[in-house]
Amino acid sequence: MNSVNLKRLAQELNLSIATVSRALQDSYEVSAHTKERVKALAAELNYEPNAYASSLRRNISKTIGVVIPEVNNHFFSLAINGIEEVARQSGYHVLIYLTHEDYDREVAITQYLTGGRVDGILMSVASETQEFGHLLKLQATKPAIVFFDRVCDSIATAQVTTNDFESGFQATEHLIQAGCRHIAHLLVSGNLSIGRMRMQGYQAALQQYGLPFDEALVLDGNGNDEQNTALITALLTARPEVDGIFASVERLAISSYHACNGLGRAIPEQVKIISFSNLGVAALLDPALTTITQPAYEIGREAAKILLRAIEKKKPILPTQSLVLKSELFERRSTAK
Amino acid sequence: MNSVNLKRLAQELNLSIATVSRALQDSYEVSAHTKERVKALAAELNYEPNAYASSLRRNISKTIGVVIPEVNNHFFSLAINGIEEVARQSGYHVLIYLTHEDYDREVAITQYLTGGRVDGILMSVASETQEFGHLLKLQATKPAIVFFDRVCDSIATAQVTTNDFESGFQATEHLIQAGCRHIAHLLVSGNLSIGRMRMQGYQAALQQYGLPFDEALVLDGNGNDEQNTALITALLTARPEVDGIFASVERLAISSYHACNGLGRAIPEQVKIISFSNLGVAALLDPALTTITQPAYEIGREAAKILLRAIEKKKPILPTQSLVLKSELFERRSTAK
DNA sequence: CTGTTAGCGCGTTCAG
DNA sequence: CTGAACGCGCTAACAG
Numbered sequence: 001m002n003s004v005n006l007k008r009l010a011q012e013l014n015l016s017i018a019t020v021s022r023a024l025q026d027s028y029e030v031s032a033h034t035k036e037r038v039k040a041l042a043a044e045l046n047y048e049p050n051a052y053a054s055s056l057r058r059n060i061s062k063t064i065g066v067v068i069p070e071v072n073n074h075f076f077s078l079a080i081n082g083i084e085e086v087a088r089q090s091g092y093h094v095l096i097y098l099t100h101e102d103y104d105r106e107v108a109i110t111q112y113l114t115g116g117r118v119d120g121i122l123m124s125v126a127s128e129t130q131e132f133g134h135l136l137k138l139q140a141t142k143p144a145i146v147f148f149d150r151v152c153d154s155i156a157t158a159q160v161t162t163n164d165f166e167s168g169f170q171a172t173e174h175l176i177q178a179g180c181r182h183i184a185h186l187l188v189s190g191n192l193s194i195g196r197m198r199m200q201g202y203q204a205a206l207q208q209y210g211l212p213f214d215e216a217l218v219l220d221g222n223g224n225d226e227q228n229t230a231l232i233t234a235l236l237t238a239r240p241e242v243d244g245i246f247a248s249v250e251r252l253a254i255s256s257y258h259a260c261n262g263l264g265r266a267i268p269e270q271v272k273i274i275s276f277s278n279l280g281v282a283a284l285l286d287p288a289l290t291t292i293t294q295p296a297y298e299i300g301r302e303a304a305k306i307l308l309r310a311i312e313k314k315k316p317i318l319p320t321q322s323l324v325l326k327s328e329l330f331e332r333r334s335t336a337k
Numbered sequence: 338m339n340s341v342n343l344k345r346l347a348q349e350l351n352l353s354i355a356t357v358s359r360a361l362q363d364s365y366e367v368s369a370h371t372k373e374r375v376k377a378l379a380a381e382l383n384y385e386p387n388a389y390a391s392s393l394r395r396n397i398s399k400t401i402g403v404v405i406p407e408v409n410n411h412f413f414s415l416a417i418n419g420i421e422e423v424a425r426q427s428g429y430h431v432l433i434y435l436t437h438e439d440y441d442r443e444v445a446i447t448q449y450l451t452g453g454r455v456d457g458i459l460m461s462v463a464s465e466t467q468e469f470g471h472l473l474k475l476q477a478t479k480p481a482i483v484f485f486d487r488v489c490d491s492i493a494t495a496q497v498t499t500n501d502f503e504s505g506f507q508a509t510e511h512l513i514q515a516g517c518r519h520i521a522h523l524l525v526s527g528n529l530s531i532g533r534m535r536m537q538g539y540q541a542a543l544q545q546y547g548l549p550f551d552e553a554l555v556l557d558g559n560g561n562d563e564q565n566t567a568l569i570t571a572l573l574t575a576r577p578e579v580d581g582i583f584a585s586v587e588r589l590a591i592s593s594y595h596a597c598n599g600l601g602r603a604i605p606e607q608v609k610i611i612s613f614s615n616l617g618v619a620a621l622l623d624p625a626l627t628t629i630t631q632p633a634y635e636i637g638r639e640a641a642k643i644l645l646r647a648i649e650k651k652k653p654i655l656p657t658q659s660l661v662l663k664s665e666l667f668e669r670r671s672t673a674k
Numbered sequence: 675c676t677g678t679t680a681g682c683g684c685g686t687t688c689a690g
Numbered sequence: 691c692t693g694a695a696c697g698c699g700c701t702a703a704c705a706g
Binding site: 005006007017018021022025049050052053054055056057058 | 682683684685686
Binding site: 116 | 697
C-alpha cells in the first residue's frame with residue numbers, strides 16, 4: 001500500500017496531523033506559510049488521500065453507481081459518456097453494473113448498493129423486471145436514485161426520458177405523409193415502457209389520419225436476427241400491400257432491410273422504413289432509412305446533473321424534476337427519387 | 338445513512354461486535370446456533386456491510402478500475418462486458434474512467450487511482466499518450482495493472498492483445514488471393530501500437546507475394562468521415578488501378594464504401610474491401626465487405642482474470658503472463674458472383 | 675466458543 | 691493559528 005499519508009507528512013514537517021489535514025483542505029484557519037510547506041511536500045511525495053478513510057469519516061463516497069441492462073448498445077454507451085463527463089467535472093467516480101436484462105442480477109446489484117458504496121444511482125431497469133420491491137428497499141436507505149430511459153413509476157423520484165409517444169406518432173406520420181397506407185409496426189419487449197409509448201404513438205397517428213389499426217401488422221421481434229428476418233419476410237409475403245415499416249428498435253430495421261432485399265422489394269420505392277436508432281448503424285446502412293435518434297448523451301448528462309445536484313444539496317429528488325428530452329427525426333440525404 | 342451496522346446487530350442480540358462480524362463471515366470459531374441467530378437478524382434488518390470501513394481495515398477494496406479511451410465503440414463496450422462479467426463473479430466492483438484519447442485526462446485519472454481506491458487497473462492507453470511517467474508512478478504504488486489492446490511496453494506487466502501483425506498479413510493475403518494486385522491501406526493514428534502492427538503485416542504480405550510496396554497507397558485517416566471519404570475518393574481517382582482496400586478500422590471501411598459507391602466502383606467486383614470491425618457495423622453494411630473481428634469480449638475476460646488472480650494471490654503480474662488472442666477473419670455470406 | 679482491545683486514515687470537535 | 695483526542699464501521703490479535 002501507499003504509505004504516504006497524513007501522518008507521514010506531519011512527521012516530516014513537524015506538524016500535527018490535524019494541521020496537515022486542514023492545510024490540504026485550504027482551511028482558513030491555517031497560515032499561508034504552512035499551507036505552502038504542506039502542499040509542496042504533498043506534491044513532492046505524490047500524496048493522494050485515502051478515499052475510503054475519507055468516505056468512512058464523512059459518510060460521503062463521491063461515487064455514483066450506474067445500473068443498466070447492457071453497455072454494448074449505442075444508446076447506453078453514449079449515456080455513460082454523458083454521465084462520466086458530468087461526474088468527472090464534479091469530482092465523482094462512476095461504478096458500473098450490468099444487469100443483462102436479468103431480474104435476479106438487478107436485485108443482487110441493488111442489494112450491494114445498499115451498503116453505502118455510492119451516494120447516488122442512475123438506473124435503467126431491466127426488461128425482465130416486473131417487481132419493484134428491491135428498488136423500494138434501495139430507496140429506503142441512503143442513495144438517491146434517478147431513472148433514465150427505462151423508468152420505474154412506482155418510485156417517487158426524477159426520471160429522464162424521451163418523448164416516445166410523440167416520436168412514435170411522428171414516425172408514423174412521416175410514413176403516412178410519404179404516401180404509406182399499410183404500415184407495419186415492429187415492437188420489442190412489450191413489457192418496456194418505452195415500447196408501449198411508441199406503439200401508442202403509432203396507433204394515435206393511424207387514427208388521426210383515418211387509417212385502420214390492423215393487429216396483424218404488429219410484430220413482436222423478440223427472437224434473434226434470423227428469426228426476426230424470417231418473421232418479417234413472412235409478414236411481407238402474406239401482406240404484400242405493406243408499404244411502410246416502423247421499427248421500434250434498430251435491430252428490427254436491419255432485419256426489415258434484409259427481408260426487403262431478400263424479397264426484391266425496393267427501399268424506399270416499394271417499402272419505406274423508419275426506425276429508432278439505438279445502435280447507430282442504420283444511418284450507415286442505407287440513405288433510404290429514416291431514423292429517430294434519442295439524445296442519449298444529453299440524457300446521461302441531464303440525469304447525472306439532477307442526481308449530483310441533489311447529492312450536493314443533500315435534498316431528496318422530487319418527481320417534479322423529471323425531464324423529457326426530444327428525439328430527433330433524422331431524414332438521410334434525400335434519396336434520388 | 339443506513340444505521341444497520343454491526344453495533345446495532347450486536348446490541349439487539351446481546352453479543353459483541355466481534356462475534357457478529359465473525360458469524361457473518363462464517364468463521365469456524367462461532368457456534369452454529371449463534372451464526373443462525375446473527376444471520377437471521379441481519380437478513381431481517383437488511384444489513385449490508387459498509388464497504389469503505391471494510392476496505393479501510395483490510396486495505397483491500399474489491400474494486401478495479403477500467404481506464405479506456407471511450408465506451409462508445411463496439412470493441413471497448415464488449416471488453417467492458419467481459420470485464421464486468423469476470424469481476425461480478427469474483428465479487429469485484431468496476432469503476433470506469435474515460436480518457437477521450439486525452440493525455441491530460443489520463444494523467445489525472447491515474448493520479449486518483451494512486452489513492453488506494455482500486456486494487457487493480459485494466460487499461461488501454463490513449464492515442465495521444467507518448468510519455469509514460471504517470472504510469473510508472475502508478476506502478477510504484479499499490480495497484481496491479483494489466484494492459485489490453487492499447488498497451489504500454491515501458492511498464493513491466495502483462496498485456497492482453499490480439500495478433501495484429503498476423504491479422505494484417507492475413508487480411509492482405511486474403512485480398513491478394515482474391516486477385517487484388519493494387520491494395521491500398523488505410524491506417525489510423527500511426528502512433529498506436531496496433532496500427533503499426535497491422536501495417537507491418539500488410540507490408541510483409543505484399544513482400545511475400547512479390548507485390549511492390551507503394552507508399553502512395555497508404556492513407557492516414559485521421560479526419561472526420563467526410564474528409565476521409567474525400568481522401569479515399571481522391572486516391573481512387575488518382576490511382577484507378579486500386580482493386581483492393583485494407584482498412585485498419587471500420588470507420589475507414591465505411592468511408593471507402595461510400596467513396597466507391599460515389600465513383601460507381603462495384604464492390605467487390607472492381608474493388609474488394611476488408612476491414613477490422615471495431616464498430617460491428619460493416620458486417621451489416623454489405624455482404625461484400627469482409628471483416629476481421631477482434632475477440633473483444635474474451636480480451637476483457639482474460640485481462641480481468643489475470644488481474645484478479647494476481648490480486649487474490651497478492652503476487653506481482655509478470656510480462657510472461659501476457660496473452661495474444663486471435664482475431665477472426667469473417668467472410669460474409671458468399672456474394673452472388 | 676466469545677469478548678476486549680487496538681487500530682486502518684481521515685476529519686472534526688475542543689483546548690489552548 | 692496549531693495540537694491532542696475521538697470515532698466513522700469494521701477486522702484481527704490477544705485473552706479468557
